[in-house]
Structures are given as structure tokens and as C-alpha cells.
Amino acid sequence: MESVIVGGPASTDLALSLSRLLKLPLLSVKYTEFPDGESKVTFSEKVDGSTVILVQSTYPPIDKHLMELFFLAHHMSQEGAKVHAVIPYLAYARQDKQFLPGEVVSLAVLSHLLRSAGVSRITTVDIHSAESLRLFSIPIYSASAIPSLVQYAKKNLSVTKPIIIAPDFGASKRTEAFATLYGGEYARLSKERDRVTGDVKVRQEDLDVKERDVLIVDDIISTGGTVRAAAELLRKAGAHKVFALCTHALLVGDAQERLVSAGVNEIIGTNTVPSKVSKVDVSEVIASHLRTLTE
Ligand code: R5P
Numbered sequence: 697m698e699s700v701i702v703g704g705p706a707s708t709d710l711a712l713s714l715s716r717l718l719k720l721p722l723l724s725v726k727y728t729e730f731p732d733g734e735s736k737v738t739f740s741e742k743v744d745g746s747t748v749i750l751v752q753s754t755y756p757p758i759d760k761h762l763m764e765l766f767f768l769a770h771h772m773s774q775e776g777a778k779v780h781a782v783i784p785y786l787a788y789a790r791q792d793k794q795f796l797p798g799e800v801v802s803l804a805v806l807s808h809l810l811r812s813a814g815v816s817r818i819t820t821v822d823i824h825s826a827e828s829l830r831l832f833s834i835p836i837y838s839a840s841a842i843p844s845l846v847q848y849a850k851k852n853l854s855v856t857k858p859i860i861i862a863p864d865f866g867a868s869k870r871t872e873a874f875a876t877l878y879g880g881e882y883a884r885l886s887k888e889r890d891r892v893t894g895d896v897k898v899r900q901e902d903l904d905v906k907e908r909d910v911l912i913v914d915d916i917i918s919t920g921g922t923v924r925a926a927a928e929l930l931r932k933a934g935a936h937k938v939f940a941l942c943t944h945a946l947l948v949g950d951a952q953e954r955l956v957s958a959g960v961n962e963i964i965g966t967n968t969v970p971s972k973v974s975k976v977d978v979s980e981v982i983a984s985h986l987r988t989l990t991e
Contacts, residue, residue, distance in 0.1 A: 699990065700743065704752025704768055706761045710784060710967060711751040713979040718986060720749070727764070735760060737767045744776040749986065750815075754787035755946055755969040762787065762806070766813040773814025780989075781810065782982055784968035785944045786820040790916070792828035795891050807832045819985055821968050821978050822915050822943040825866065839981045841943040841966050842870060845913070846877040848964060848976045853939055855909035863887060863898060863914055863926040871913040874941075880911070885926055896921040898929055906934035916944045917963065920951030924958040931959040939964065945973045 701720050703711025705727045715722040726738040750772070752765040769779045791802035810818065811834055823829065823838040858880040862871035864887035875882035885898045910930050917923055923940045930938055938960050945965025952973070955963060966976040 699747040699749060702743075702748055702750045702768060702772070704750065704761070704764050706753045706755065706764070707751045707782075707784060707970075709970060710753070710782075710979060710982075713977070714749065714751060714782070714983055714986070717979055717983040718749075718990075723748070725768070733760075735764050735767065737764060737771065739771060742775065743772045747778045747780060748772050749780050749782055751782040751784070753784040753968055755785050755944070756948065758787040762809075766809065769810070769813040769815045773816075778817075779815050780817040780819065780986075781815045782819045782986075784821045784966075784978060784982070785946075786818075786823055789824040789828055792825060792831060801831070803828055804831045810834075817989075819982060821966070821981065822870070824915055837985060839978070839985050840870075840873070841968070841976065841978050841981060842873050842913075843877060844966065844976050844978060844981055845941050845943070845964065846874055849878060849911060849939070849941065852975075853909075853911070853962070855911070855939075856936065857908040859883060859905055859908050859910055861885060861905075861910055861912045861926065861930065863912055863922045867914045870915060874911075874913045878911075885929065887922060887925070889922075894919070894921065896925045898922070898925040900929065900933075903930075903933055905930050907936055908934075909937040909939070910935045911939045911941055914940075914942045916946060917942045917951065917955075917965070918946045919948055920955045923960065924954055927955065927958040927960050937961045941965075943978075944969050945971060947971065947973065 701715040702723045728736045754761045788802040818836040860875040860882045862868045862884040885900045887898045927938045941964045963973045965973045966978045967974040
């Protein structure tokens with residue numbers, strides 16, 4: 697039976713784009729809200745027996761987007777569909793272990809909830825850490841947006857003597873992959889985050905960025921604390937232009953303004969989180985993976 701695409705309210709454009717790329721029909725669903733903020737989902741077509749590619753990112757408001765995802769998945773699996781959730785930005789992925797005693801491993805709970813809601817397979821983009829995939833008992837694949845970010849950078853950023861910077865240890869692999877494809881030198885900063893206040897400090901001795909343009913590459917920019925600290929350090933060390941590239945630009949609160957005031961010339965994100973800075977489209981990256989499953 698033919699597959700269909702369902703676009704959750706967080707990812708309507710991406711769902712439309714996947715439906716065009718994969719030449720699959722887009723099922724129509726109505727999303728409304730009760731006066732107290734509860735989400736309501738109404739299907740106008742039957743979905744029985746099909747494989748459904750359910751596209752719903754989980755950027756803020758995170759818990760609302762998750763509830764919508766659960767409602768959609770549960771209804772469709774009850775109707776007999778096999779639900780493949782495409783969750784371009786997978787929330788809670790950073791709490792994949794206990795950092796301080798007593799902390800709940802949120803990603804483990806989320807994994808359980810997705811499965812209980814009827815999701816039988818997940819595709820995401822640049823999950824925070826590859827190791828966290830082990831918390832899932834259903835197949836999960838994390839596609840990489842790095843080649844698309846590289847393509848954007850090559851085409852659109854005018855840079856002199858570029859150096860690619862990982863703002864912390866966790867960003868190393870991604871940033872190294874970026875540097876290899878981009879063809880630039882690569883360096884890593886050391887980051888310390890206060891696990892209680894969330895405050896960030898970055899350090900790096902022997903870093904020669906004088907008169908050079910810097911591309912900071914990370915998976916997520918949330919409060920902007922990490923990239924801000926990195927940009928300040930790099931500017932002090934004599935960097936010329938500073939670009940911040942990431943897959944998921946959450947930019948909570950006044951993150952964008954604070955990054956600009958720290959000397960960031962341009963922020964580049966992807967449409968896993970739709971916003972003014974989501975300049976890179978990940979539809980094709982997701983579509984190519986989905987094709988491997990159907991061919
Ligand atoms: C952490 O390890 C991540 O890769 C990001 O660097 C971090 O989550 C970004 O968060 P924020 O923008 O709040 O510093």
C-alpha cells in the first residue's frame with residue numbers, strides 16, 4: 697500500500713517539500729486549540745493500512761509539539777498505519793544521561809513515549825550525540841545536515857583565511873567533518889558549563905585567529921551562551937569575521953541579539969527549526985534517507 701505524508705503543525709513546509717520530493721500524497725489534518733491551550737487534532741481522511749511518514753519537529757513550544765506528535769502517531773497507529781516519525785529537531789536529546797544526581801534521563805522517557813504512542817521508526821537530523829541512539833528500542837536514524845551547511849557556506853560566505861572552530865568537545869566530530877568537506881583548517885575550544893546555572897566559559901591557548909575569518913560550527917544554538925562565549929574569545933584573539941553555523945537554531949529569548957552584540961556577523965541554521973536564520977533546507981537530506989527505505 698502507498699505511503700502518505702502527514703505534516704504536523706511544527707513542520708508543514710518541510711512536509712510539503714518531502715511530499716514533492718518523494719512524490720507522495722500529503723494527508724490533510726486539522727489542528728486547532730482549546731481555549732486553555734490544549735491541542736486538538738482532527739483527521740478528515742482515513743489512514744488505515746498505509747505507512748505514514750509523520751513530519752513534526754519538536755522545537756519550542758517543545759511539549760506542545762510533542763503532544764501533537766503523540767496524538768497524530770497514536771491515532772494513525774490505532775487505525776492500522778505504520779508510523780515513521782520524521783522529527784527534524786529531536787528535543788530532550790541533550791539530557792541523554794544523568795549529569796547531576798537525581799536528574800531524569802528525559803531522552804529515555806521520550807523514547808518510551810514515542811514507542812507507546814505507536815511510532816515504529818524515527819528519522820531525525822543531527823541528534824545531539826550519536827551514543828544516545830542506544831536509548832531507542834525502535835529503529836532510529838540521524839541524518840547529517842553538515843554537507844548542506846558546507847554547501848551554503850561555500851556558496852554564500854565571503855571569507856578570508858578561514859578557520860573552522862568547534863566551540864566544545866561535543867562539537868568536534870561534526871566540525872571536523874565540516875572542515876574536511878569545506879577544505880579549511882580546524883580547531884577546538886574547551887568549554888565548561890556550570891551544570892546548575894547553565895553559565896558557559898570557553899578557553900583556548902595557542903589559537904592563532906588573527907585577521908582570519910572564523911566559522912563556528914555546532915549542532916544547537918539555544919540560549920546562544922556557547923557561541924557567544926566562543927565569539928567573544930575569538931574576537932579578543934583578533935578574529936576578523938565570525939560566522940555561527942548550526943543545524944538547530946533555537947535562539948531562545950534574545951539569543952540572536954546577544955550573538956550579534958558578541959560580534960557574530962551571521963547566524964546560519966537549517967529548517968529543522970523554521971526561522972529567519974534557517975537558510976539551509978534539509979528536505980533533500982531527509983528524502984534521500986527515506987528513499988533508501990522504500991527502494
Ligand atoms: C552542547 O553540548 C551543544 O552542542 C550546544 O553547544 C549547546 O546546547 C548550545 O546551547 P546554548 O546555546 O544554550 O549554549
